[in-house]
Amino acid sequence: MPLPHSSDPRVAPVEDPEPEVADLLAKTMSDDDGVPLSIFRTMARHPRMMKRFNVLGGFFLTRGxxxxxxxxxxxxxxxxxxxxxxxxxxxxxxxxxxxxxxxxxxxxxxxxxxxxxxxxxxxxxxxxxxxxxxxxxxxxxxxxxxxxxxxxxxxxxxxxxxxxxxxxxxxxxxxxxxxxxxxxxxx
The missing domain is CATH 1.20.1290.10 (AhpD-like)
Structure with a gap:
């Protein structure tokens, strides 16, 4: 089970992404208002990792x-x-x-x-x-x-x-x- 944290989030979601990151986020799931989900905006702190994560996660959700x-x-x-x-x-x-x-x-x-x-x-x-x-x-x-x-x-x-x-x-x-x-x- 999760450990207690002094604050959440520990890693703040990206709010104003650079154009390259914004392009990656545009390909992720979003809420009803079109805002990318918190998981992806948080992962956007490491864009290369997020890109590869999305490939494998996308496989499981849509291509498995x-x-x-x-x-x-x-x-x-x-x-x-x-x-x-x-x-x-x-x-x-x-x-x-x-x-x-x-x-x-x-x-x-x-x-x-x-x-x-x-x-x-x-x-x-x-x-x-x-x-x-x-x-x-x-x-x-x-x-x-x-x-x-x-x-x-x-x-x-x-x-x-x-x-x-x-x-x-x-x-x-x-x-x-x-x-x-x-x-x-x-x-």
């Missing part, structure tokens, strides 16, 4: 082989387990668009019964976070539903979003006011 609903299930579990309210909030919205119900989103954090395939996805996420590995039982159960490429993607997806949660927490990125919060008894 995983179904969107299953991808978001794993991302939400990673965000919750990593204590990243910012990542959680963004992916609640993306998860809804991908077909997750509000009840499913809440159960990602607070627990509950899942169909076998979803339970295996959540177990893979927990195992990667806890052990940087996946048990044979979980792997072979998921192999009945996913290709080798998708299994590889699942593991890297969890790692990527764990890394992102670490950045968001350590930099103290403040979530936009319009984003949802943790579930009522979560966080």
């Amino acid at each position: 082989d995983l179904p969107a609903r299953e991808r978001e299930l794993c991302i939400l579990r990673t965000a919750y387990r990593s204590g990243s309210e910012y990542e959680w909030a963004q992916h609640v919205l993306i998860g809804r668009d991908a077909g997750l119900t509000d009840d499913e989103i809440e159960r990602v954090a607070l627990g509950g019964d899942w169909p076998e395939a979803d339970a295996a996805l959540l177990r893979l996420t927990d195992e990667v976070l806890d052990h940087t590995d996946v048990s044979d039982t979980t792997w072979w159960e998921l192999a009945e539903h996913y290709t080798d490429a998708q299994l590889c993607e699942l593991v890297l997806l969890v790692g990527f979003y764990r890394m992102t949660a670490g950045f968001l927490n350590a930099a103290g990125v403040v979530k936009e006011d319009s984003l949802p919060s943790w579930p009522a008894t979560g966080g």
Whole structure:
């Protein structure tokens, strides 16, 4: 879980970017007013890194082989387990668009019964976070539903979003006011 900070943000988001950085930010997700999200304006402090981060993040969100609903299930579990309210909030919205119900989103954090395939996805996420590995039982159960490429993607997806949660927490990125919060008894 995140450590307490004396202030957040620790790294202030870029407010008046140079033209090259503004071009990079124009290619990122933005809020309803067209303002790039805080995560990207914070990462813009290191434009070369942000550019490469966006390539891999964009792959997972738009070009990967995983179904969107299953991808978001794993991302939400990673965000919750990593204590990243910012990542959680963004992916609640993306998860809804991908077909997750509000009840499913809440159960990602607070627990509950899942169909076998979803339970295996959540177990893979927990195992990667806890052990940087996946048990044979979980792997072979998921192999009945996913290709080798998708299994590889699942593991890297969890790692990527764990890394992102670490950045968001350590930099103290403040979530936009319009984003949802943790579930009522979560966080």
